[in-house]
Amino acid sequence: MRRSERLTEIVEIIKDGRLHLARDIAEALEVSERTVYRDIATLIASGVPVEGERGVGYLLREPVFLPPLALSMTELEALSLGMSIVQEVADEELRLGARTLHEKIASHAPNRRKSPGSWGFGLYEFKRVRDGLKFMPILRRAIREREVLLVIYHSLSDECSERMIRPLQTDYWGRVWTLSTWCETREDFRAFRIDRILGCKTTGRTFEDEPGKTIEDYLKHVQPTADTH
Template identity: 70%
Template sequence: MRRAERLADIVEIVRDGRLHAARELAAALSVSERTVYRDMDALVASGVPVEGERGVGYLLREPVFLPPLAMSLIELEALSLGMAIVGEAADAELGAAARSLMAKLEGHASVRRRSPASWGFGVYELAQTRAGLAHMPLLRRAIRERLTLAIVYRSLTGEVSERDIRPLQIDYWGRVWTCSAWCELRGAFRAFRVDLIETCTSNGRTFKLEPGKTIEDYLKLVAEELDRQQHS
């Protein structure tokens, strides 16, 4: 279990207003009491109103929730459709998050009173979108941790090449995902279709952001090219 998930689980446990000993939390989360103490320190530092101390126990004095959101029916439909697409097309982690979010939404009394029995649309398997999604967790991690990846890429013309890339951003275009990256083979920015990446592995190297090789630099180049096209 990742730390962020564990912290969320701790909040869910202590939000009942009762005092919970560290050993109880440790047993529930399958971690050591020392880990619980560190997690509690992190929650307090982030502003979560947890009270207590080591050897006594912990409780949550105030509820933790998102501010009230007033959504129209069409906004609920848009959210439902978006989560359905994520559940179909995204990697396992995002798919699970989408299902969890929809379960919370559907469990809300105000939504149950307003939502129709059928939203009026269906989401079917997105075969083209699914292709290559096994690479998504590593690509997302590489963007967060600035990892250089080794990929084998097959272009639309069938040409196969091996490249080391610095992933910078992932974009969804309705049917396919692309990964904007700095390609070390070409010494330039490239947008790779994720479904055309045959293999994707970490080569054990990290990269530092360098002037001229960041996502901001890439987006600026794209904007300048669009501007030239519009005025040519």
């Protein structure tokens, strides 16, 4: 069983609101308890509201519910296509989210369409896009939590530098991902190609929105480009 499939199975097991011991989850999935602990940590880091601790058990207390929606077939096709693309071009945590969302939508769709192919779309691996995505979870979390990051960047001009940045937004250009930031090192906006980030770690600092340093300011005054420095 692939890790993404295992993460999905764990969510399915613990979503009933009851405590589940790691050893029971491990037995159900035929893996070690250590593997379950690592997978639980991955789910929590990706924003899944898992509660509990070792020796006590785990549960999913706060599933996200949407109000009843009436979607047309075209809207369902658009949603299915988007989720299928995310499963090809994003990091493992987002691929997990796209997969479980796809399963939930498909279970209520007309004719119960279970697979991406049943919607009439054929998608194949975007290898180039996946290069460098190992830092995407920390980047997405830093954007949500407004965390200052220290990154090591290898520019297109073959120069390496350390930058203290405020991550504002990730952008997908069809072949590469970029990160729009306020760079504290340069005291200006900068966009970095994510596949050229060599190192990334949190600093323990957070930031607040300041006039002239927000994503709205960046988009207003800077023309974004995928072929960044």
